[in-house]
Amino acid sequence: MNIPIKNICCIGAGYVGGPTMTMMASKCPDLIFHVVDINKKRIESWNNKDLSKLPIFEPGLEELIAKTRNKNLFFSTNIKEAIESSEIIFISVNTPTKNKGLGAGKLSDLKYVEACAREVARYSKGYTIVVEKSTLPVRTAEVIKNILNSSESNSKREEISFDVLSNPEFLAEGTAIKDLDSPDRVLIGGDNKKAMIALSDIYKAWVPEEKILFTNIWSSELAKLTSNAFLAQRISSINSISAICEVTGADVREVSRAIGKDTRIGSKFLDSGPGFGGSCFKKDILNLVYLAEYFDLHDVASFWEGVVNINNWHQRRIAEIVIRKLFGTITGKKIIVLGFAFKANTNDTRESAAIRICQDLIEEGADLIIHDPKVSPDQIEKDLKIKQISETNTNPDSLLKSQIGQWKFSKNIDIFDDAHAILVLTEWEEYKHIEWQKASKKMVKPSWVFDSRSIVNAEEVIKSGLKLWRLGDGSKTKK
Numbered sequence: 006m007n008i009p010i011k012n013i014c015c016i017g018a019g020y021v022g023g024p025t026m027t028m029m030a031s032k033c034p035d036l037i038f039h040v041v042d043i044n045k046k047r048i049e050s051w052n053n054k055d056l057s058k059l060p061i062f063e064p065g066l067e068e069l070i071a072k073t074r075n076k077n078l079f080f081s082t083n084i085k086e087a088i089e090s091s092e093i094i095f096i097s098v099n100t101p102t103k104n105k106g107l108g109a110g111k112l113s114d115l116k117y118v119e120a121c122a123r124e125v126a127r128y129s130k131g132y133t134i135v136v137e138k139s140t141l142p143v144r145t146a147e148v149i150k151n152i153l154n155s156s157e158s159n160s161k162r163e164e165i166s167f168d169v170l171s172n173p174e175f176l177a178e179g180t181a182i183k184d185l186d187s188p189d190r191v192l193i194g195g196d197n198k199k200a201m202i203a204l205s206d207i208y209k210a211w212v213p214e215e216k217i218l219f220t221n222i223w224s225s226e227l228a229k230l231t232s233n234a235f236l237a238q239r240i241s242s243i244n245s246i247s248a249i250c251e252v253t254g255a256d257v258r259e260v261s262r263a264i265g266k267d268t269r270i271g272s273k274f275l276d277s278g279p280g281f282g283g284s285c286f287k288k289d290i291l292n293l294v295y296l297a298e299y300f301d302l303h304d305v306a307s308f309w310e311g312v313v314n315i316n317n318w319h320q321r322r323i324a325e326i327v328i329r330k331l332f333g334t335i336t337g338k339k340i341i342v343l344g345f346a347f348k349a350n351t352n353d354t355r356e357s358a359a360i361r362i363c364q365d366l367i368e369e370g371a372d373l374i375i376h377d378p379k380v381s382p383d384q385i386e387k388d389l390k391i392k393q394i395s396e397t398n399t400n401p402d403s404l405l406k407s408q409i410g411q412w413k414f415s416k417n418i419d420i421f422d423d424a425h426a427i428l429v430l431t432e433w434e435e436y437k438h439i440e441w442q443k444a445s446k447k448m449v450k451p452s453w454v455f456d457s458r459s460i461v462n463a464e465e466v467i468k469s470g471l472k473l474w475r476l477g478d479g480s481k482t483k484k
């Protein structure tokens with residue numbers, strides 16, 4: 006007999022929990038979805054009548070929220086009530102890299118996942134399916150099972166029981182709605198077939214059955230880490246080749262196109278850029294590194310660590326190129342930074358290459374004007390850990406004392422007056438349509454355009470008298 010499902014809870018209303026439950030609610034109008042979070046402000050934003058004030062920006066999300074919110078999709082901080090009433094509970098909380106203690110710098114911190122498991126043990130009633138939606142180190146399901154069956158809940162043990170499933174999420178930010186609507190696969194790991202079928206029945210409302218894969222729970226957890234590690238590995242590979250292109254006269258776009266035509270390699274994830282960012286790639290690879298080290302597989306660990314090392318080196322390399330091209334000094338020079346998000350179509354800045362690159366440029370003394378259509382100046386301030394220069398006090402003591410540069414946010418993109426250089430870090434559509442003739446007239450000569458995303462119109466830039474450096478372009482780069 007099938008397990009009857011009516012109420013579903015998701016703990017964690019973030020970049021994954023919010024869009025995932027919204028998609029499920031839109032596809033399963035007969036089920037009720039409760040998305041809960043300890044962050045009151047975040048929940049208030051999810052409930053904001055003004056849909057442009059949702060806590061995350063994702064193309065297509067506003068329309069789906071309008072269709073489902075307060076019908077069969079509810080955002081709240083009432084975790085207890087949501088757990089009590091639900092037959093399936095997704096855990097979709099953050100799993101950042103630990104910054105101290107055992108495994109610091111590599112292993113994911115499971116304190117939020119553990120807190121969720123304890124809440125579920127405390128409040129759940131009857132039989133509950135607990136689903137790992139967060140990306141977790143392999144064998145975390147065992148930890149969750151132990152907590153769920155812990156002594157704390159002994160008194161209730163006879164009335165309650167659990168199954169734990171792994172159902173990792175593969176959405177990418179910026180395309181989350183499209184990815185959720187039409188996933189390449191849905192992975193369900195577990196050891197109770199009935200529970201796995203109950204979860205897959207939800208997805209079957211819109212995902213073709215052949216795309217729903219059943220595996221054992223450890224394969225599912227490991228497949229998620231491996232998937233991200235493989236994708237990130239491609240980016241580090243092509244970024245390493247971009248450096249070779251620059252010194253040999255080859256062009257990394259041509260190299261990518263040529264190798265991507267090989268059907269065994271494929272064309273995706275071969276765009277050279279400023280280095281991969283986002284909350285997942287680095288964290289998940291480091292988990293894999295930790296796992297390999299734990300099992301004494303040191304060569305395996307150093308292979309994967311190399312992917313992260315190349316990414317760090319590559320980000321530093323870009324700042325160094327800017328400094329070198331600007332005659333070895335950028336002190337007091339105005340540099341326009343276009344884009345701060347880790348990729349286009351998201352307001353997320355976690356691990357964005359822009360953070361490291363901007364910090365390096367400021368440390369070298371540059372005056373940065375930073376533009377991003379979706380990232381707020383407050384967020385940039387948090388990430389850079391340097392206060393934005395105020396309008397009234399352009400020389401705060403702190404900056405003078407430390408002899409570093411400064412930064413200011415601009416909402417407007419027409420900010421080229423007296424600039425020595427423009428540095429494109431995120432591939433936002435509007436940067437593709439800059440009028441280079443106009444920009445060039447306002448800039449100090451000689452002035453540079455550094456394009457780390459290969460999105461500007463190279464011919465127009467050069468025609469307007471600007472010098473162009475494109476990542477991995479040994480053919481057009483002016484040495």
Ligand code: NAD
Nearest residue numbers: 017018019020021042043044098099100117120139140174
């Ligand atoms: P996020 O930081 O955006 O959201 C996590 C939310 O969980 C936060 O709002 C936080 O307040 C809440 N939370 C933490 N502890 C809680 C608790 N005890 N009770 C209730 N709420 C709690 O994180 P995210 O980007 O949505 O990622 C969630 C997980 O999904 C991570 O494991 C991540 O690796 C994985 N993942 C992320 C992406 C992505 O693109 N962001 C894609 C696939 C998988």
Ligand code: UDX
Nearest residue numbers: 174175176177178274275276278281282283285347348
């Ligand atoms: C990634 C995975 O793609 C997704 O499956 C997983 O669920 C979460 O992690 P995300 O980090 O949101 O998604 O975005 P993604 O499109 O993978 O980009 C990650 C980083 O790689 C970005 O900084 C992006 O600019 C960069 N990138 C991507 C490149 O530099 N070149 C490429 O060809 C592709």
